[in-house]
Amino acid sequence: MWILGVSTVLAVILSLLSGRWLSNIIMRPISNMINTMEDIERSGVPKKIPIYKDTKDELQTLANTFNRMIDRLEENFEKQSQFVSDASHELKTPLTVIKSYANLLRRHGLEDKEITEEAIQAIHSEATRIQKMTETFLEVASIEKEIELEMSVVNLVSFFQMILKQMKQVYKREISLHYEESPILIMADELKIKQVIIILLDNAIKYSHDKIEVFLVKNGDHVIVRIKDYGIGIPQEEIRHIFERFYRVDKARSRETGGSGLGLYIAKSIMKLHKGEIKIKSNEGEGTEVELILSASLEL
Ligand SMILES: Nc1ncnc2c1ncn2[C@@H]1O[C@H](COP(=O)(O)OP(=O)(O)OP(=O)(O)O)[C@@H](O)[C@H]1O
Ligand SMILES: [Mg+2]
Structure with a gap:
């Protein structure tokens, strides 16, 4: 016990x-x-x-x-x-x-x-x-x-023809469109992609006086858009900064042309929402080429 x-x-x-x-x-x-x-x-x-x-x-x-x-x-x-x-x-x-x-x-x-x-x-x-x-x-x-995109099939050829017609009317500049096939279809939010294109054309118009060229190329399941100008260009060491918010290469120069340095930031954000890419090649005094890479649409 x-x-x-x-x-x-x-x-x-x-x-x-x-x-x-x-x-x-x-x-x-x-x-x-x-x-x-x-x-x-x-x-x-x-x-x-x-x-x-x-x-x-x-x-x-x-x-x-x-x-x-x-x-x-x-x-x-x-x-x-x-x-x-x-x-x-x-x-x-x-x-x-x-x-x-x-x-x-x-x-x-x-x-x-x-x-x-x-x-x-x-x-x-x-x-x-x-x-x-x-x-x-x-x-x-x-x-x-990061709002939801409203995706639809967009024919880039007729889309660009319409935008360029409006831009030429307003700015009286020579903007040519080059493509090898038509239609070129992408899956995108039409209004948002239009905004990107207008931001890029606005830059090409602001920072150059010569002709502007647009190339549309279909490459497998991707579509590449190139917007090329022959203007003042961007110094090499500045290129990595130009997508930052409020970044302008030359404050005085940009002030004259009236910008806030948000254009490319908005364009990059929209491309990110589309899981696409935006790249810039530029040589100071020679010109700038912006490349957009988007997913092609498989639907017809
Ligand atoms: N095509 C171009 N040629 C030469 N410089 C450019 C070009 N595109 C952009 N830049 C340079 O990159 C900077 C950033 O461009 P971004 O479009 O973001 O701003 P912005 O054009 O100054 O103003 P916003 O677009 O907000 O009106 C510009 O200030 C300019 O210095
Ligand atoms: Mg701009």
């Missing part, structure tokens, strides 16, 4: 202790997670769950998955705040111009006709610039949401 009693008490104590030890092992990571999540809820700032030991169990997999999700959120968070600060920086210059001209008008009144005219002209053109910029900002915001 005595032995039975002692061993029962010992067994109870042992099982209590090991139960505690086991629940500690399981509960610690869970309470860690709860703490981190409560922290995030309170501060609104994404934060990772600390992982102290490599246990390779389900709980660690859960924590790792959570941390990966936080990584993505942080990336987006970073991107957004960078965009807000870049955008406000871009808006600052035209707003300063407007403000100083408004001040000038306030001080000198409307006596001096020449100053008045200059001020009104400047205010009008800077306000137009801001208006265009905000429209582009909205476009960037909508593309960064």
Whole structure:
């Protein structure tokens, strides 16, 4: 009886202790997670769950998955705040111009006709610039949401014929279209691809004075679009930067032609949504060639 009693008490104590030890092992990571999540809820700032030991169990997999999700959120968070600060920086210059001209008008009144005219002209053109910029900002915001594309079969030959006709009308420039077969079909979101093409043609028109050529080539299950100009070109060391947001090769020159440096960034984002590619070859003083690679459509 005595032995039975002692061993029962010992067994109870042992099982209590090991139960505690086991629940500690399981509960610690869970309470860690709860703490981190409560922290995030309170501060609104994404934060990772600390992982102290490599246990390779389900709980660690859960924590790792959570941390990966936080990584993505942080990336987006970073991107957004960078965009807000870049955008406000871009808006600052035209707003300063407007403000100083408004001040000038306030001080000198409307006596001096020449100053008045200059001020009104400047205010009008800077306000137009801001208006265009905000429209582009909205476009960037909508593309960064990675919206669903509305895919359909597009015949690039007739598509380009239509766009070039409109562009020639507006800009009075020589733009030729070359293709070896027709139709050339791709699977794409028609409006978004049109936006890419217009961004590229707009650059070719802005940064060159000579003819512009467009080539359409079908290559197996891909279609290649080349837009070639013979203008000022881009220095080699700048090419890798031109897809960045707000990047312009020569601020003074780009200011004259009136751009925000978002065109190629938008074009690249749209091509990424299409799982396509955009490449640029350029020689300073000789010209620029932009190449788009898209998936051909197998449907007829
Ligand atoms: N075809 C080209 N020839 C020479 N330089 C170019 C050409 N295309 C782009 N660039 C250079 O790359 C920069 C970035 O082009 P991007 O289209 O992104 O901006 P932007 O034309 O300055 O402004 P936006 O397109 O937003 O109105 C331009 O400022 C210009 O310096
Ligand atoms: Mg542009």
